[in-house]
Amino acid sequence: MTTCNYAAPPFDHPQADVILRSADRVEFRVFKLFLSLASPFFETLFGLPQAPDGATDQETKDGLAVIVMSEDSKTLDSFFRFCYPSTLADDPSLENLTDGLSLLAAARKYSLDLIEKKVCQALANPKVLEMEPIRYFAIARNARLAHETITAARYTLRQPLIPAQFSEIELITASELLVLLTYHKNCSIAVQPLTKNLKWLTDHYGGCDACIWLFGPYYKGSCGCGQVADNRFSPWGIHPVTWWATYMQEISELLMDRPSGDTVRTAADRTIQQVRSMGCSVCSSTVKENMTEFSNLLALKVDEAVSMIQLEMDF
Ligand SMILES: [Zn+2]
Structure with missing residues (x-):
């Protein structure tokens, strides 16, 4: 059996009431209440009736149910930090889009609208926007975040009209890209005088x-x-x-x-x-x-x- 690692505090609490295991086999000992309050998905999951004794496929450890998650430990760590009260865990700092995207995908999957917004806002730091505004634009538009989309569109003006290929282009439609290009062109015309x-x-x-x-x-x-x-x-x-x-x-x-x-x-x-x-x-x-x-x-x-x-x- 492959051994598991333990998550960093505060996700190693001895009195936690459930264990969530990441795809890379890190175990997070967390409190159901915090995740349930943050996410309807977890509220439903934790509210499901327990399988009767003896008829269970449910893995347990130290008397706690172990739930296997498809996300990696880095994503889960950030994700749970957003779910936990700020007195117990600071919101994670997101320094790059790749981490943010994984987190965003998790927030969507687990119906965390508030966290989805928080992730986008955390990503909207000048460093990310200056480096990769077009990627941010696609993410924010896809998430239907008006303020973030408009801010990102403004930052794309610092770059050439025709962007280089970027992976998040799949997140937006051709019409949405056309809107962005038209905006860029109109801004060029507006500054000519x-x-x-x-x-x-x-x-x-x-x-x-x-x-x-x-x-x-x-x-x-x-x-x-x-x-x-x-x-x-x-x-x-x-x-x-x-x-x-x-x-x-x-x-x-x-x-x-x-x-x-x-x-x-x-x-x-x-x-x-x-x-x-x-x-x-x-x-x-x-x-x-x-x-x-x-x-x-x-x-x-x-x-x-x-x-x-x-x-x-x-x-
Ligand atoms: Zn001179």
Whole structure:
């Protein structure tokens, strides 16, 4: 007979009234009451009449029924932590989607609506959303969680319009994917005016004196970066310093594919590094401060424009 391992506290309690054994043979000694309160499935399971003495296939151990579960011990540990009162067990922290998905499947199987929501919320930490928003979108949509689905859709804007293959694509329909792609496209269209019309910039700074760094050669009269006669990026009709026009050109292209404030800030970080490596004594010392302020402003405008676009999905 294969030996079993014992689960970590608090699932090793000597006064527990049932043993649940995971697929990888870890035994959880738990209290029926906590699981019954959390899940109608367990309430029904534990409420079933016991088989009469002598006529039982029921495995027992230490006088307790042993119930074999199909989930592995990692999933069950997280699952039971959600079921137990918070004074006895903290909610588990879910750092990756794979663990979360197993847990979500268990929550569904055992009819734990509240836990299903908790799992999705736990997964909605910025780390998961930033790394894998499209996977999260599919999971949240499949679970019909409106807030989480919309949040995930926003995060997908940081990534190219056409996603790479991902396993959770099976969780959503082609129509739902089309809704997401349409949303992404509409957001791209909504942010285009920001790089075509710089009124938001001139309104913000009020006059060229407040952002003289945009016009390198005028700046303290000693910048060697040069200006470019690019009328698209000439606030108040003044030609900008070359590297800033390059940044604006780059951003207008990037935003078509990734219409997010994050795109603006990330590109600004690259520009700051590039300008510093060019070695202009004037721009190098001020580019970080100026471009950080500027990119935060543009990112805000991008996010405002995107916030006007609806994800056309019913919940
Ligand atoms: Zn310069």
